Amino acid sequence: xxxxxYTLFIFILFVNTAVAQSQSLKINxxxxxxxxxxxxxxxNFGDWIExxxxxxTAVDLGGMFITDDLALPTKYQFPLSNxxxxxxxxxxxxxxxDDSAQILHTNFKLSGTLGETIALFAADGVTLxxxxxxxxxxxxxxxxxxxxxxxxxxxFNPSTPEATNNATTIQKNLNNAFAFEIFPNPVQNQLMISTxxxxxxxxxxxxxxxxxxxxxxxxxxxDVSALQKGNYLIVAQQNGLRVCKTFSKx
Numbered sequence: 001x002x003x004x005x006y007t008l009f010i011f012i013l014f015v016n017t018a019v020a021q022s023q024s025l026k027i028n029x030x031x032x033x034x035x036x037x038x039x040x041x042x043x044n045f046g047d048w049i050e051x052x053x054x055x056x057t058a059v060d061l062g063g064m065f066i067t068d069d070l071a072l073p074t075k076y077q078f079p080l081s082n083x084x085x086x087x088x089x090x091x092x093x094x095x096x097x098d099d100s101a102q103i104l105h106t107n108f109k110l111s112g113t114l115g116e117t118i119a120l121f122a123a124d125g126v127t128l129x130x131x132x133x134x135x136x137x138x139x140x141x142x143x144x145x146x147x148x149x150x151x152x153x154x155x156f157n158p159s160t161p162e163a164t165n166n167a168t169t170i171q172k173n174l175n176n177a178f179a180f181e182i183f184p185n186p187v188q189n190q191l192m193i194s195t196x197x198x199x200x201x202x203x204x205x206x207x208x209x210x211x212x213x214x215x216x217x218x219x220x221x222x223d224v225s226a227l228q229k230g231n232y233l234i235v236a237q238q239n240g241l242r243v244c245k246t247f248s249k250x
Contacts, residue, residue, distance in 0.1 A: 029050040032143075035140055049159060050094055053092070059087050061093065099105045115134045175229055203224070229249055233245075
């Protein structure tokens with residue numbers, strides 16, 4: 001009986017650890033307009049999504065879901081019992097959003113013109129693991145986390161599919177010229193933007209629709225009182241480099 005309880009305990013511990021590791025996966029980089037950057041194993045230049053595994057052990061995507069429609073969380077399911085869906089420890093996996101509905105090829109494409117939301121769901125089809133929203137994209141320029149797993153998103157040219165986002169030049173630009181802060185968050189009426197320089201600032205909804213735009217220099221207050229309640233994306237851009245943050249309007 002003790003052996004059975006011990007075996008059950010070990011099994012539960014293993015399952016809980018596997019679940020925790022899978023729920024720490026990150027959508028790390030996205031290219032919604034791939035014209036010449038990278039061809040897939042099918043020979044086409046489809047849109048792609050990079051998923052990052054920050055864990056010290058491999059994680060299997062098998063059974064999980066990825067979607068470009070939050071109303072349809074189970075839109076594409078990764079197949080079970082397939083070595084191709086395993087992300088190595090501290091590694092990356094490319095998922096092709098090319099509407100071909102094969103292994104690691106989703107049944108939808110991304111909109112580089114309008115932008116959209118991508119979400120990764122657990123195998124129960126309900127638990128959200130990670131998501132990202134983006135606006136209109138430039139051809140062959142990716143949108144990714146400034147460093148692997150970072151909450152800050154920037155554009156990458158060149159992109160870094162299945163490779164670390166810790167590019168020295170990108171990080172130098174981010175640290176020295178492009179760090180910016182917003183507060184309070186959530187906000188009701190006045191949003192303060194603190195930047196070290198002069199940048200083009202715009203605000204979009206989570207579908208990429210532009211709602212506010214203007215040049216902001218160093219510390220400025222933006223009146224967001226007219227915005228409806230919900231989540232928004234604020235973008236600071238200069239010389240082709242773009243940094244994005246999300247905020248909530250109460």
